[in-house]
Amino acid sequence: MAERKPLADSQAVHDQVYEAIRERLITGRIAPGVGVSLRSLAAELGVSPMPVRDAVRRLAAERALAVNPANKRLSVPSLTAGRLEQLSQARLWIEPELAARAASDADAGLLRRLKAIDAQVDEALRLGDVDSYMGANHAFHFALYERAGAEVLLAMAGGLWLQIGPFMRVVFGRVGADGLAADRHAEALDALKARDPEAARRAIAADITEGMDKMRAAVEAGR
Amino acid sequence: MAERKPLADSQAVHDQVYEAIRERLITGRIAPGVGVSLRSLAAELGVSPMPVRDAVRRLAAERALAVNPANKRLSVPSLTAGRLEQLSQARLWIEPELAARAASDADAGLLRRLKAIDAQVDEALRLGDVDSYMGANHAFHFALYERAGAEVLLAMAGGLWLQIGPFMRVVFGRVGADGLAADRHAEALDALKARDPEAARRAIAADITEGMDKMRAAVEAGR
DNA sequence: GATCGTGCATTGTGATCGCAATTGAGAGCG
DNA sequence: CGCTCTCAATTGCGATCACAATGCACGATC
Numbered sequence: 459m460a461e462r463k464p465l466a467d468s469q470a471v472h473d474q475v476y477e478a479i480r481e482r483l484i485t486g487r488i489a490p491g492v493g494v495s496l497r498s499l500a501a502e503l504g505v506s507p508m509p510v511r512d513a514v515r516r517l518a519a520e521r522a523l524a525v526n527p528a529n530k531r532l533s534v535p536s537l538t539a540g541r542l543e544q545l546s547q548a549r550l551w552i553e554p555e556l557a558a559r560a561a562s563d564a565d566a567g568l569l570r571r572l573k574a575i576d577a578q579v580d581e582a583l584r585l586g587d588v589d590s591y592m593g594a595n596h597a598f599h600f601a602l603y604e605r606a607g608a609e610v611l612l613a614m615a616g617g618l619w620l621q622i623g624p625f626m627r628v629v630f631g632r633v634g635a636d637g638l639a640a641d642r643h644a645e646a647l648d649a650l651k652a653r654d655p656e657a658a659r660r661a662i663a664a665d666i667t668e669g670m671d672k673m674r675a676a677v678e679a680g681r
Numbered sequence: 682m683a684e685r686k687p688l689a690d691s692q693a694v695h696d697q698v699y700e701a702i703r704e705r706l707i708t709g710r711i712a713p714g715v716g717v718s719l720r721s722l723a724a725e726l727g728v729s730p731m732p733v734r735d736a737v738r739r740l741a742a743e744r745a746l747a748v749n750p751a752n753k754r755l756s757v758p759s760l761t762a763g764r765l766e767q768l769s770q771a772r773l774w775i776e777p778e779l780a781a782r783a784a785s786d787a788d789a790g791l792l793r794r795l796k797a798i799d800a801q802v803d804e805a806l807r808l809g810d811v812d813s814y815m816g817a818n819h820a821f822h823f824a825l826y827e828r829a830g831a832e833v834l835l836a837m838a839g840g841l842w843l844q845i846g847p848f849m850r851v852v853f854g855r856v857g858a859d860g861l862a863a864d865r866h867a868e869a870l871d872a873l874k875a876r877d878p879e880a881a882r883r884a885i886a887a888d889i890t891e892g893m894d895k896m897r898a899a900v901e902a903g904r
Numbered sequence: 905g906a907t908c909g910t911g912c913a914t915t916g917t918g919a920t921c922g923c924a925a926t927t928g929a930g931a932g933c934g
Numbered sequence: 935c936g937c938t939c940t941c942a943a944t945t946g947c948g949a950t951c952a953c954a955a956t957g958c959a960c961g962a963t964c
Contacts, residue, residue, distance in 0.1 A: 470753075471918070495945060506919050511946085512738050519742035521836060529926070530693075530946055544833035551774040610767035610844070613744055614837065621833070694948070718915060729949050734916085752956070753916055 472509035475499075479513055480620065483522055483534065484596075485589055486627030490534040493526075522620040537625055537677055545622055546670040552615050553599070553666055554659040557646065559606035561658035564650040568605055572650070575601060576643045588630050592623075598643060602650075602662075622673075629676040641665050695732035698722075702736055706745050706757070706843055708815045709850020713757040717746075745843040757847050760900055768845050769893040775838050776822070776889055777882040780869065782829035784881035787873040791828055795873070798824060799866045811853050815846070821866060822885075825873075845896070852899040864888050 479499065482488050496514065500507040514532060517523040524535040535541070560568075575598045582590035596619060603612055642665035649657035702722065705711045719737065723730040737755060740746040747758040758764065783791075798821045805814035819842060826835055865888035872880035 470916095497945070507946090508918055508920090511735070512917090515735050515738050516742040519739040521833065531926090532946095540831075541833055544831050547778075548775075548834065548837065552771070555770070608763070608767050610744065610764055611771065614771065693946095720915070730916090731948055731950090735947090754956090755916095 470509075471505055472512040475503055475505060475509045476513035476516055478503055479510075479517060480522070483517070483620065484592065484623035484626075486624060488534050490624050491536055493531045493533045495532070517620075520617045520620055522617075522623075534624055535621070537628060539674070539677060541621075542625055542670070542674055542677055545618055545625075546666070546674070549615070549618050549622075549666050549670065550663060552611050552618070553603065554663040556603040556606040556608060556611055556615060557649075557662035558655035558659040559608060560602050560604075561650050561653055561655040563605050563607070564653055568601070569647065569650055572598060572601055572643075572647060576647065579641070579643065592626060595641075599662075602646070625673050625677065629673045640668065642668070693732075694728055695735040698726055698728060698732045699736035699739055701726055702740060703745070703843060704816075706740070707819055707846040708812045709846050709853070710812075711757050711847070712850070713847040714759050716754050716756045718755070740843070743840045743843055745840070745846075758844070760848055760851060762897070762900060765845075765848055765893070765897055765900055768841055768848075769889070769897070772838070772841050772845075772889050772893065773886060775834055775841070776826065777886040779826040779829040779831060779834055779838060780872075780885035781878035781882040782831060783825050783827075784873050784876055784878040786828050786830070787876055791824070792870065792873055794824055795821060795866075795870060799870065802864070802866065811850075815849060818864075825869065825885075848896050848900065852896045863891065865891070 479488075488494060496507045496510050499514075500510045503510065514523060518525055518532075521535065524533050525531070526533065575594055578594040579591060579598055582588075582594050599619075600612075600616070603615055606612065642661045645661035646658055646665065649655075649661050702711075711717065719730045719733050722737070723733045726733065737746060741748050741755075744758070746755050748755055798817055801817040802814060802821055805811075805817050822842075823835075823839070826838055829835065865884045868884035869881055869888065872878075872884050
């Protein structure tokens with residue numbers, strides 16, 4: 459039998475388009491403020507405008523894309539201090555809770571996987587590979603959060619990361635990869651090893667606070 | 682001749698469809714677990730399936746509708762204790778914060794509007810009008826939250842209400858309108874009048890806790 | 905009478921077409 | 935030389951059509 463596409467996560471075209479645009483947003487290939495058109499995206503991806511519309515509407519619902527109410531034109535949401543502050547606060551509410559819940563169910567397999575991902579994070583930082591760092595950092599956090607078994611909160615956290623993507627690109631553009639070298643992943647791993655929910659909560663909270671502080675400083679410095 | 686629709690809030694058809702489905706979800710008119718089809722919704726609303734697709738995709742991105750990964754068929758997410766607990770916790774994180782922020786900017790106009798809406802809430806409760814109660818209660822909370830000037834958090838709260846709508850309908854089905862008669866709106870109004878953010882936070886937190894406790898009891902009783 | 909297979913109806917998805925509105929630039933006028 | 939007006943191109947939106955897949959039900963067979 460002829461095997462299907464190697465992509466197991468998304469068989470539908472609009473899902474692939476969604477992932478493609480999401481990737482471009484997270485890596486900052488679409489600059490904030492500039493407008494994008496459905497047909498241009500469709501031509502660029504080699505599909506008809508229809509699945510692009512679906513993907514764009516999904517992203518707009520997740521606040522990863524903004525639609526001008528008058529124009530109906532699309533653009534990446536602009537970076538404002540207020541937005542960043544709200545996103546930071548929401549992350550501080552949700553993600554430590556997910557980490558604490560995950561710590562209760564941590565096992566050796568999860569620890570091994572997280573250590574492997576964290577090694578990729580450090581490697582990307584050492585090489586200054588921005589894209590790899592962001593991907594690995596995202597993978598680390600969500601491999602942990604998935605263990606919490608809280609689908610609703612997990613989805614909310616995913617939406618927050620999607621909105622923060624453009625901000626992170628700005629941080630890298632201003633302070634460089636060195637500015638984000640310090641994270642609390644080791645502390646989080648220790649907390650998981652000890653199955654200490656409160657320690658995991660503190661470690662992730664510190665990781666978020668420090669990261670968002672740097673982003674805030676970068677955003678304010680860029681005005 | 683082309684006669685224009687009197688709807689001024691949203692000129693686009695897919696927005697009207699979105700609002701229509703959203704309304705049915707918030708008021709719980711679509712029962713959880715049952716499947717809905719694009720064409721049936723389109724026929725019911727008198728439009729083509731295309732704008733329904735857009736609206737449904739938006740709602741699916743907001744986790745207000747669930748898509749079966751195999752079937753791709755739509756359904757309202759089922760009611761589980763875990764989901765309700767997560768939604769409850771998320772509401773307790775976000776909404777008191779919004780209330781506190783709004784309390785700092787409260788003015789006479791906002792108070793007057795909220796009092797008018799609260800009167801509608803009480804009237805609906807007196808009459809046992811479930812749909813009116815849910816709509817008025819929603820209007821009360823979000824007329825308040827809008828004042829916080831926190832678009833990101835406001836959107837998150839809106840998504841949460843969209844997801845708990847079906848739960849609320851179940852509560853009414855089991856305990857009746859009397860079971861939800863007690864709310865903390867009066868306390869919230871007093872806090873706004875005094876411009877006391879912490880009092881507003883406590884009032885809304887208590888309102889949410891009590892309401893969600895009743896919903897939890899109703900859900901658990903229904904298993 | 906029960907079970908399995910086949911056919912039809914329905915569903916979601918994507919492409920193409922048409923329409924109205926907005927944008928952008930170029931021509932024309934002051 | 936600058937401003938404005940107009941026209942064409944582009945954009946988003948909605949409808950309709952076509953197609954593959956799934957669900958459902960009726961009927962045939964053991």
